[in-house]
Amino acid sequence: MRTDIRIVSLPFDPESELATFRSSLQNAGGLVSFTGLVRPSSQGGEVSILSLQHYPGMTERGIAEAVAGAASRWPLEAALVIHRVGEMTPHEPIVLVATASVHRRAAFEAADFLMDFLKSRALFWKSETGAEGRQWIEPRDEDYADAARWDEG
Amino acid sequence: MRTDIRIVSLPFDPESELATFRSSLQNAGGLVSFTGLVRPSSQGGEVSILSLQHYPGMTERGIAEAVAGAASRWPLEAALVIHRVGEMTPHEPIVLVATASVHRRAAFEAADFLMDFLKSRALFWKSETGAEGRQWIEPRDEDYADAARWDEG
């Protein structure tokens, strides 16, 4: 399987990345993508800046292990993970996950699995700055529950 | 929910459609897309031309009902379905489904649901032309089983 994993500190263009990803495919019949966007508000109210911190090296290795896990569960032709770090403003893309497979279901499940990993287990620390100042965020119970769906029984 | 449903007989560019779709979003935190591509081979061997027929009007109404069904199950901000008909060659996009929601899981499930509908219940008739001539295709058992996952118990 071809994999492309990148942590980027500058804005990226999800659609041009997807176009490149699609043009690389040989046999895949389907491509699933998830694009995560900075939301203009959260539980705490309006958000003006979202800031994401990672642990260079260790964060990438964790994501690479999750991608390898996806490749061992599903027959994928290629997978792409691009994750933004640093300071972002509402509506900017934070994350792009794309998976391609001969089988539609495999591409869906692998993208879903990778997003659950990124949302609950990848080494990212997030703070939001709004009217009330800056606040550190922890995963929602929902994110832990989503990720636990894939654990061995 | 904003919906955009189109049956097109000329090639379309999934990534430029996705860019337009993304730029329309106000509150969505996530966008899921599925892009289906003509595969260069199938059970019957190499495929040189894929031909898709639809029933103008009735096919669109069926898809619109499925999109309305998705909107009633999941909190979606927007949904996009573009489906190609006519003659296509390998690697050309056949279908693009995109869903956007505040909730990641809703966007994933709605896109998955719509693809299952399109693959097994939408009014499309497909033939493949290869070395052996032209052959009409019926859905795989897998497609029926995928679609049945969403039926009321």
Next chain:
Amino acid sequence: MAQLLFFGRLGDLAGGAERTLGLSEPHAISDLIGIIGASDDLLGSALAEPRVRYAINGAIVDGDALVEDEDELAFLPPVSGG
């Protein structure tokens, strides 16, 4: 004239996706299949297969439904998915 539409492989059997049929009075779809089958056995039995669905003017109906002279009657074999 009623407009008959044959989708998928039915179009190959009918030698074309469309055909017109003058109806002096309403006929049930099953009767029309009988009339078509009288002159084209292969097409008639393909149209009568239980997996073939019928639509009059874009609405799914069963074989008892009556077709009138201005109607569009479509024969829909199992769909193959997009």
Next chain:
Amino acid sequence: MAQLLFFGRLGDLAGGAERTLGLSEPHAISDLIGIIGASDDLLGSALAEPRVRYAINGAIVDGDALVEDEDELAFLPPVSGG
């Protein structure tokens, strides 16, 4: 000098994401937390919270692991997801 890294809210408490610490001999992480806590009570108890994980040179370890003078010791609070 050992390099200490404080992620997420721990960086705010430590007054910076990085700090160096000269170690004449190896120390268990739990001992180092005690040393830090002696001069900064708030940071010390935040580092000792059970949900905080430790990594030495990029590998997750437990509190008994020994930190040497050239090591990078990271304090990882619960991740918040991408």
